[in-house]
Amino acid sequence: MWKNIYLWLDERIGFNDLYANLLDRPEPKTTWWNTLGSASLFLFVMQGLTGIFLTVYYTPSPDHAYDSINYIMEGVAFGWLIRGIHHWGATLMVILVFIHMLRVFYTASFKYPRELTWLIGIGLFLATLGMGFTGYLLPWNQKSYWATVVGTQIAGTVPFIGEFTLKVLRGGPELSALTLQRFFSAHIWIIPAVLAALIGVHLFLIIKHGESHFPTKED
Amino acid sequence: MSGSNELSRRDFIKVTTGIVGGLIGAVIGLPTVYYLIDPALREGGKESWVPIGKFDDMQIGVPYPFSFTRVQVNGWERTASSFGGYAVRNSDDPADLLVLNSTCTHLACTVNWSEEANAYLCPCHDAKFSIEGEVLDGPPPRPLDVYEEHRITEDGIVEIFFKEA
Ligand code: HEM
Numbered sequence: 001m002w003k004n005i006y007l008w009l010d011e012r013i014g015f016n017d018l019y020a021n022l023l024d025r026p027e028p029k030t031t032w033w034n035t036l037g038s039a040s041l042f043l044f045v046m047q048g049l050t051g052i053f054l055t056v057y058y059t060p061s062p063d064h065a066y067d068s069i070n071y072i073m074e075g076v077a078f079g080w081l082i083r084g085i086h087h088w089g090a091t092l093m094v095i096l097v098f099i100h101m102l103r104v105f106y107t108a109s110f111k112y113p114r115e116l117t118w119l120i121g122i123g124l125f126l127a128t129l130g131m132g133f134t135g136y137l138l139p140w141n142q143k144s145y146w147a148t149v150v151g152t153q154i155a156g157t158v159p160f161i162g163e164f165t166l167k168v169l170r171g172g173p174e175l176s177a178l179t180l181q182r183f184f185s186a187h188i189w190i191i192p193a194v195l196a197a198l199i200g201v202h203l204f205l206i207i208k209h210g211e212s213h214f215p216t217k218e219d
Numbered sequence: 220m221s222g223s224n225e226l227s228r229r230d231f232i233k234v235t236t237g238i239v240g241g242l243i244g245a246v247i248g249l250p251t252v253y254y255l256i257d258p259a260l261r262e263g264g265k266e267s268w269v270p271i272g273k274f275d276d277m278q279i280g281v282p283y284p285f286s287f288t289r290v291q292v293n294g295w296e297r298t299a300s301s302f303g304g305y306a307v308r309n310s311d312d313p314a315d316l317l318v319l320n321s322t323c324t325h326l327a328c329t330v331n332w333s334e335e336a337n338a339y340l341c342p343c344h345d346a347k348f349s350i351e352g353e354v355l356d357g358p359p360p361r362p363l364d365v366y367e368e369h370r371i372t373e374d375g376i377v378e379i380f381f382k383e384a
């Protein structure tokens with residue numbers, strides 16, 4: 001019966017085509033540096049999963065945020081593990097995405113026809129930083145509170161639109177429950193949605209163009 | 220690379236990827252299941268003996284009101300709930316003590332003893348209970364609940380056995 005289900009699906013999906021196009025693509029001679037994008041993707045998925053599990057207990061309210069994180073760390077079985085992966089994965093993801101970007105720059109892989117892949121990559125890098133910035137506030141402890149006060153203050157120094165930007169980020173002139181809630185929303189809905197969409201296009205372009213040859217001495 | 224060599228290399232990569240992937244999945248997946256169901260595995264219902272008053276203060280035939288507060292911790296949240304009732308003595312016999320819960324059996328308002336009516340009256344839908352908790356009038360489906368287990372300590376304090384829901 002499984003075989004029939006498989007055949008039915010295969011006829012409509014075409015597993016062989018999928019396999020040939022996604023996994024069995026021709027590649028130039030590659031190195032470990034070519035794995036950084038996939039590593040970033042892996043971390044993105046991990047962050048997504050552990051993040052979803054954290055929301056089972058985390059509460060984005062000034063009254064409860066700190067206590068709920070405390071509870072995750074000390075009250076729930078393996079809460080420390082889930083949060084630990086999410087916490088360290090966040091830092092690692094920023095570093096990996098950045099090194100991935102450096103390697104693409106260093107091997108000049110951003111050139112024609114991959115400029116768009118590069119531009120989308122810039123969006124991915126900024127969005128990844130945005131995830132770090134919004135996520136940092138969520139534990140609502142002294143460090144995260146003041147880091148966000150300073151971070152939003154920096155946005156406030158931009159000429160002309162600075163003050164307005166600061167208010168948009170904070171949801172008002174001061175850090176408040178509104179700030180925490182909108183950072184939470186940005187962290188779990190808005191930026192991940194942007195990231196997922198950009199990653200989709202990024203990967204589509206990579207499969208379309210194939211991996212670039214590394215330049216040789218002669219180039 | 221020769222053909223047969225390349226094949227085995229591919230298979231090696233496939234198997235290794237499968238094993239490593241499976242390991243990562245198990246190491247993270249199993250704790251995650253535990254993490255998600257953890258609150259359901261908790262022992263619920265703390266039990267304790269709660270003092271409600273001095274036995275000597277409870278007069279025969281006059282319901283003796285008492286109340287107490289319990290703090291329940293759910294995750295990171297503490298909820299204080301109030302409970303109350305009436306201790307009723309019908310005779311000199313210390314064993315002859317009835318401890319009623321003053322939560323109305325209709326929709327959980329708090330009933331009050333009324334000397335005039337010689338009954339517990341519920342303010343919500345006008346229920347009336349006898350001194351022993353029997354329904355005399357109104358919508359409640361059953362008599363007032365009773366704290367079955369109670370004891371008198373050496374110091375003459377009446378305590379009831381209380382189990383959290
Ligand atoms: C969330 C972050 C990102 C993910 C998940 C991601 C994913 C990937 C993957 C899986 C690949 C193919 C494998 C590889 O070459 O490593 C790739 C290639 C590429 N990425 Fe990214 N990437 C991210 C961020 C960036 C950034 C920040 C840039 C640059 C601004 C960038 C530019 C590129 C380019 C130009 C390629 C093509 C490289 C080539 O063909 O040799 N990506 N990316």
Ligand code: FES
Pocket residue numbers: 323324325326327328341342343344345346357358359
């Ligand atoms: S709640 Fe007591 S009569 Fe309805």
